[in-house]
Every structure is written in C-alpha cells, then in structure tokens.
Amino acid sequence: MFGLFGNKKKDYQANVNNGTADITVKAGDNLLKAGLEAGLGWPHDCRVGSCGTCKCVLKKGKIKALTDFTYVLDGDQLKAGTILACQSILRSDIEVEVELDESAAAEIVRLDGSIVKINDLTHDIKEVVVKCSGNFNRDMMAGQYAEISVEGISTPRSYSFAKAPKNESEGEFSFYIRHVPGGEFTDWLFAEDRSGTAVALSAPYGQFYHRPMNSQMVCIAGGSGMSAIRAILEECVLDQVERNCIYLFGARAQQDLYCADDMQRIKQQWHKDYTFDYVPVLSEEPEGSGWTGPTGFVTTHFQEKYVDTGALDLSNAQGYLCGPPPMIDAGVESLKSAGINEESIYFDKFLDASSIPGGR
Template sequence: MMEPDKDRERGTMSWLKSLFGKAEPNKVHVRPGGEAFTVPNGETVLESALKLGLAYPHDCTVGTCGACRTRLITGKVEAITPFGYTLSKEELAAGYILACQALPKSDLELEVDIAASTTRQIVTPAQLIDTKPLTHDIMAVTWKTVEALTYQAGQYINVRWNGGDTHRSYSFASAPDVGGQHNVTCFIRHVPGGAFTDALFDGRAQEFSYELDGPHGQFWLRPGKGPILCIAGGSGLAPIVSLLQDAARKRVRRDCVLLFGARGERDLYGDAEISEIRSAWTAGFDYWPVLSEEQTETRRQGLVTDHIPAAIERLGPGASAYLCGPPPMIDAAIAMLVAHGMPMEQIFYDKFTDSSTASKQVAA
C-alpha cells in the first residue's frame, strides 16, 4: 500500500505537471546518426543541439530557409511560427518539421542528416574582382577571398557588404578546388529594387568592401547508385552545375536528367558548362531546357514541372531529385515528384528565399 504522505506528494506533482506541463527536459534521439540530447522547456530543438556543438543543419534560425528541415518520427512539438510557411503540403504530410521553430512537447525521435558536411566555416574579407553577363538579368560574379575557402559542391556563401548587418546568400556555381580556393564564382539574378542586386547591376557593388561567411547548406549529392533528376530555375542553375561538375570529376556513374526552366531563349545560359559535364559524364545524361513563355521548334514547352513525369519515366525506379530555384517552383516540383511516387527522403532542395519571406511570415 502507498504511504499517505508519498501519495499526497505524487498527487501534488501530477497536479503541478497538469498546470505547468512537463518540467523536466524532453529527450531527443536522432536517426540515423544516433545522437541524443535533451531540450529544456522553452528551447527549440535546434538551440539545444547547437549548444551541444552538434552540426545540426541550419541557416536563418527564424523559420524561413528550410535548412533545418527534420522528420518527426515520434513525439509532439509546438511550432513557434507555423511550419507551413516554409514547408510544402507534401513535406508536412510526410511529417517534416523545422527544428529552429520546434518546441518539444514530449520526448522525440527525429530523422535528420547531422554532420554530413566536412568543410570548415570561416568569415573572410573579400574583393569583387570580376562580373560577366550570362543573360539579360543574370551575371557570373567572382570574389577573391583573403582566407582560402573550402566547400562542398552545392553549398552557398553569405555575402555582407560595407560592414552592414544584413547578408545575401549565393550558391557556388562551380565544383570546388581540392584543398580550398581564393576565387569563388556565383550566378546572380537581378531583382529590380533589390538592395544588393541593384547595386551589382548598376556597377556600384564593384566599389563595396565585402565579407564572405560560409560555406553553408546541405545541398550536396548524396551517395548512392540510383539515377539523379536535377531541376533548376533561373540562377538556381548555379549549385546544380557545381554539384554535377563535381560528380563528373569524381566519375559518378548514375543516369541523370537535368531540367532547366526558363521563360524564353534569352533566359537560357550555362551551355558551355553543361556540355562539358555531359562529355565527362560516365552514364546517361539528358539536358532538357523548358521554355514557359516562348514557342520554338526545338525546345520543350510549358512549366518545368510539366516535364517531371517524363523525366521520372526516363530515369526509372530509385531516382532521387535535386531542386534549386525560386520557392514556388520548388514547392510545385516537390508536389509533382511525390505525386509520381518519389519519397520525400529522396528529394533535396535549396530554396532561394529572399528578404520578403520573413516579412510575409510576420504579416501572416
């Protein structure tokens, strides 16, 4: 029989718990790496993981970039800002959450790729040394850094200018040099009215002082044998070229279809880089540019997403997808891929979110 004092004590504890919630920290277990940590009340999964020094994927920490996307296998979380502002319907249905916005409400089992990056992050002064037009509104921009940078193909760098607080993110547009490099090139699209790209396209940015911080991102080619479907829109071609150049150099033997969405002929670029990748590729390689606003005899027509079913059929079972470009294109592509049977775990992306994403969230 339970002693009356103990009985009373337990009753009081359970009453307090029902009032204030679980007082002790929740336990988190991560697959597939087996990392385990606790999250005190009021802290997000990401905050606790970073305090422990885990290389948990993240960038913005405010729920806009999607870098901390994690699959919740068991347990309950509360979202500080709704995950649906950044994650697609398909991702939510597959159980994905954003670790930087997730307050655990129970013990959790999570699935996330921790510590896969082998590169060291640095902050280095840099000088803009070259710009080259690629289309009417995209240019290749090269910075020379003081400290050598190492990155993985597909990652990006945060660029600060003139000592300001804000940054803009730009993906590396070529495969990394072994042992690090001082010159890094990105493909940058002009956003009319944009603080940084206006200055870049009217020439003022040539005179700016720069600080580059990175590399960041988890958008690298996962090991495997299955075919690869790459989908790019606009300047989103940059990390795809980087990833494919790197894979070609490493003699990766996987069939590949590259779908590139553009409005018209004048928006297509990167032919030289793509031809070089194709000639070095050791398996099947198809390049399918798709024009949404111009009809020509030779090009595919419509939205890039319209051509996903044909690409999946061309590649056969077991394909994984790598997507990069504007958020609406990525969300539509994810929906199409999932509708055609591709599991979410096989879909990797970098959304080129912009400074308006956070303000849309605040306004919603």
C-alpha cells in the same frame, strides 16, 4: 517560456543534448549561428525561418523568437517546446535537444575578400567572382552556399557556390546572382559596376549536396538556381559517378538561358558508360521565334515526357532541385507523384524578403 521583452543583451550558454555540447551564444546571435560556429552538425537549410530544418526542443530557459514559429511549426510541436534555432535569440542560459547530424558538421569560416570579376550571364543574372585571402573548410561540398556581407547592406545575403570547390582558382568563389527588383542587395549590385568592392564570405552552409548512389538522378532548376546544380554536376564529373542524370532547366525565354557550353562540357566529361542529358524548357517563348526545344512549365514537361510515358526508370531515383520557391514546390510534387521517395528529394529554395515569414 518565450520571453519577448526585457533582459539586457548579453552572452548566454546553450547546453545541447544533455551536455553533449555547451556553446556560448553571443549577444544578438541566433542559436543556430552559435551551433554552426561551434562546429556542431546542426541540421539547417534556409536559416531564415522558413524551412523548419533547424528545429529543436527548448527544455529549459528563455528565448526571444525573431519570427512567428506558427508559420512553420504545428500546434503539437509548439506545445512540446519546439523552436527554430535560426530564429531564436537567447534571453537566459538554456537547455535544448536537437537531432545532430555529425556527417554534416563543418566549421563555418569567415573570410575577407573583394569582388574581382562581374560578368553578365543574362539580362538579369550576373556571375560575381569574389577573391579571398584564405580558403574554406576543405570538406566543403558542391551545392552548399555562402553568406555574403557588404558594408551598407542591412543583413548578409545567401548565395550558392556556382562551381565545384575543386574547379575554382585558389581563394576564388563564383556566384550567379539574379536581380530581384526592389531588393536591397541586388538593386545595389546591378546599379553600377561593383568590381573592387570589399565583401566578407561566411561558409559553408546548407545540406544541399550530392548523395552518392547508382540510381537515376533528376535535377530541376530555374533562374540562378543553375548555380548549385552546376556545382553538383561538376563534382559528379570530377568523381566520375556511375549513374544516369537528366537536368531540366526551366526558363521563360531564350534570353534567360545560359551555361549552355558548360552543360555541353559536363555531357562530354560524364562517365562514359552513363548518360547526362541537359533539357532547357521555355514557358514564355514567343511563337515563331525559331525555338525547337520543349515549351511549357519545366515540371509539367518532366511529368508528361518522362513520367507518364515511363521513359525514365525512376525506381530509387533521387531528385535535386534549386531555384525559386514556387518552382521547387511544383517540382517536389511532380517527383513525388512519379514515385520518388520524399527522403530522396533534396532542394535549395532561394528565399528572399518577400518569401521569408515576416520579411527580413
């Protein structure tokens, strides 16, 4: 069923859910890209073959698999013809079945722009502001991400919007980008001042956004994962959500902390009848540094301080996690052990070539 070689590159048709949609998949494009560009609510998160969210069942036709599906799909799923849409290039017209989520349907728009501002947030995280000549879909939600393309960089990279859409100036978009040593894009970005460089943004991607409820909200982030959580918190302030929220931010040392003023502002503007608490937790702060806040791993601190003591009412709570994959994995386990339902835990893993199956 999976043709790996042969067949000249050309456009093919994908018939989705027995004729619900018939989309053209351009030569070289993957099935998910075509589905999203056609405005379908195709479930997706990482789009690099790691999370499995975009899975669908190939009923007829041939595809080329860009990565080995066995990293993500089990034997029964593979036997049933399950494929990952983000890792499938068509080799014939196909028929697929997928559980579409129309509430998440948003047309992906590509905008040309340039980098207009770069600020150092920490020793290894920069705020990068891109100005474009248009705007994205007005239904774009805080927590989603854009794909940034720069000439000379092999493939586009994904970055979460760092502000709620309503808090950005017209046509501007802010990102928090951490330097990954040896990484193609971030080595380039951190090598010299890249202000003025032309870039293209495609968005909105992802299903990480606030789901309104009245129960406790627990946010956990690390590193540049501050971006999407900050955007979500800003939207909660704009919407004056009626719920308590605790945000635990894990960092190594004080030099890795940033956005303290923004967290203070969010606290002041949170709905007056509810609480917002920001708790930075440091795992490698040197002794005697004067740090008086909590230390250790952020997820361990959450467990010991809030779960084990019963200090937080976590019934019907929701979890929002964003940042490096190991922190998310530990955080999800911690929230589950605290009794939070798996379906109420939302996360965005910042995967890079070292964590993508088969590299980039």
